Amino acid sequence: MSRVSASGSPIVETLVVFLLVAVAQTIAGLVGAMVGLFVLTPPVTENPWTIVTSVYAHDNLGHLFSNSVALVLFGWPVARATSRARFHAFFVTTGALAGVSQIWVAGAVFGVNAAVLGASGAVFALLGYLLAANPIAEGLASSVQLPQWFVWLVFLAMAAVVTVATASPRAALIAHFVGFLLGLVAGRARLLKVDDRRPAESVVA
Known part of the structure; x- marks a missing residue:
């Protein structure tokens, strides 16, 4: 198959993981193990696997559906421009960092014993990457030399605006902010x- 069609498969693979985790959550919920397996709670060292599993878990079908739609919209262009391994590594890493940030800030700054699950942090990272790495942004960056501090200021402002604009009840706003900011920096x-200078044998017909 062509590189373009192959590069879209990380999206399908991630959606499949979403569904498999949703089934596993249902089963775990029946035996009272859902929180210990899929919900990231402080201290994160108590159930360290939830740093990863919480990225693919969701609170309900609406949560799952909204993140799945956002994954397809924002992730598909990114997946076309990268490899399967890099896409998955980026998704789980940014999602995990966003979730841990939500836990830490909620506890250290607001004194709240927070719990978090969902792919929103990773999805926001994909959106940030898409905005920062697209040809228009690249053209502006190459034609206008800006001080590094100003670039960071713009990134922080963009992350704040997007986070507030997409806020909703029970939303992990810190995770959204951190995920989007990580995406901007990565982009x-x-x-x-x-x-793109790959050997011919790396393309499968």
Whole structure:
């Protein structure tokens, strides 16, 4: 198959993981093990696997559906421009960092014993990457030399605006903010860019 069609498969794979985890959550809920397996709670060292599993778990069908739609919309263009391995690594890493940030800030700053689950942090990271790494943004960055502090200020402002604009009851706003900011930084650095100068044998017909 062509590189374009192959590069879309990480989206399908992630959606399949969403569904499998949803089934596992249902089963775990019947035996009272859902929180210990899929919900990230403080201290994160108590159930460290939830740093990863919470990224793919969701609170309900509406939560699952909204994140799935956002994954397809924001993730598909990113997946086309990178490899399967890089996409999955980026998704789980940004999602995990966003979730841990939500737990830490909620506890350290607001004194709240928070719990978090869902792919929103990773999805916001995909959106941030898409905005920072698209050709228009690249053209502006190459034609206008801006101080690094100003770039960071713009990134922080964008993350704040997007987070507030998409806020909803029970939303993990810190996770959204951190995920989007990580995506912007990664997009600016073209972290997921794959060298197009590949050997011919790497393309499967």
